[in-house]
Amino acid sequence: LDIDTPGGRIDAAERIADAVGASTIPVYAYVNPRAYSAGALIALSARGIYMRPGAVLGAATPVDGGGVKASEKMVSAMRGEFRALAEARGLDPRVAEAMVDERVEVPGVNAAGRLLTLSTNEALRVGYAKAAVGSESDLLRAIGLPNARVVTIEPNWAEQVVRFLTNPLVSPLLLSLGVLGLVIEIKTGAFGLGGLISLASLGLFFGSSFLIGLAGWEEVILLGLGLLAIAVEVFVLPGFGAAGLLGAAAVAAAVLLALIGGAPSVGDVTQALIVLGASLTITVAVAYAWIRHLPNSGRFSGLILRGGSDQSEGYIAAPARGDLLGLEGIALTDLRPAGTAQIGPERVDVVTEGEYVPQGRTVRVVRSEGYRHVVRGLE
Missing domain, CATH: 2.40.50.140 (Nucleic acid-binding proteins)
Structure with missing residues (x-):
């Protein structure tokens, strides 16, 4: 497992670590050249750690999206996970804990008040790294597989599409199209192009979030109930009343839950609110431009009748x-x-x-x- 990461979401790292730990095929971690935070958790879950000369491992204090240290509860939980992984691999658990909590002191390794990050030589000295290897071929020789056929796994096209759809710049656009489509359906009172656009946009948004684990069946069901309530409002109960408001609230809640995922930090919630804010801004701007400027545009002016007739002129419509x-x-x-x-x-x-x-x-x-x-x- 070739690791080069500054860290990432805790829940995603835990799923990767669980998969690595449960693998019946031996998995070795190659720190090439950095495994900070969530990367350190994944590295510790492997059967053995190998590091490139000059690589680093550690600095795993959980933080939110703004870099602010997480609560004591979260820090304690992460200390426990690191300690358990170290004990399972026969490593000194205090070293693992010191990567998470700067209050943990390991004599000869770090001082109290300094979060632990191990260089390659330090990791070798405390037994966390099995060897320093400078290339993939050196790594294969170190684990006893010098003649192994190497197959590199890269993201396929579907994963690339999902990554694009969940980009913070793209997801607000999908949400905006979904909301604008719903507004069109509510205004027209009939299912048409607006409904198709809304379903397609919301489907792409929730489908991509579902595939990467941010959204679960709960969010999908909540979205379905919200859309059903809005459909009842449009096709059964005219106007915009309780069913429409409840449906809109359910859709908004499903979107927010799909953005923050499980066990969200303050940073996750903040980023989700930013995406929602961007989506709302885009929606309002497009709606305003549509209402204000569409009748005057050369391409669409033919859709709107501007002429009039007067009975005094001798004719009437x-x-x-x-x-x-x-x-x-x-x-x-x-x-x-x-x-x-x-x-x-x-x-x-x-x-x-x-x-x-x-x-x-x-x-x-x-x-x-x-x-x-x-x-x-x-x-």
Whole structure:
């Protein structure tokens, strides 16, 4: 296991260390040239540690994303993990603990108040490194496999795609597209392009987080329930009420949980809030630009009718239907708010003043403006 890392997420390092420790195939760690923090935990889980000349191992105090030392509880837990790994490998556990907690003193190795980081020579002296090796071929000879065929494992294309999708610069864009798609669905009240964009964007966001272990089935289920509540609000209960608010809250909670993963530190939560803030900023900016500038753009101006007609000019788009005013009829479809009603002998396209009117309810025409006939539901 060729290690060169300044550290990383504790939960990810623990999963790697568990996999290395449970492997039935001997796994050796090659520090090439640094194994700080989480890297030290992974190195200690291997059957043996080999180091390149001039390499370093240690400095494993858990910190948050801002470099601030974690709580005493977290430090104590990490000390225990390092101590257990050292004991399992027959190494001095005090040396491992001193890598995590600067209060641990190992005579002849470090002074109290100084966090321990071992150089290659120091690791050899205290027995943590089996040998200093300068190349891969030297390492193979050291472990008794001089003629072994070397197969280097690199991230495949799928892993590269997941890494791209979980990049802090990309994930806010996916979230923004997902939210904008939901807004379009809520505004239109019908499933269309906005819904497809939203499902695709949220699917990529949660799918990539799920594959790297940040999101679990809990987040996926929470997202599904949130989207279901929003769908109920859009297609069953018109307007934007309790179901829509609960659905939006569930989606937001699922997103936050997918960003912070398990056992989050203050830094993880901070980074998640930054991603959410960036996503919100992008969403608001795009929505504003869409509303403010889209009608004036040359590409999309043809979508919006700017011309008008006046009866004094001798023509009008449609005659007023004053004969319909005050008439009552039956809603032939659900009015959400638009639909069809039977007014006298005619089937008429109608729209309410915003309220939902179910199919079969009696309605009255309160306004007629060309082809637009406004009705009001009667109890």
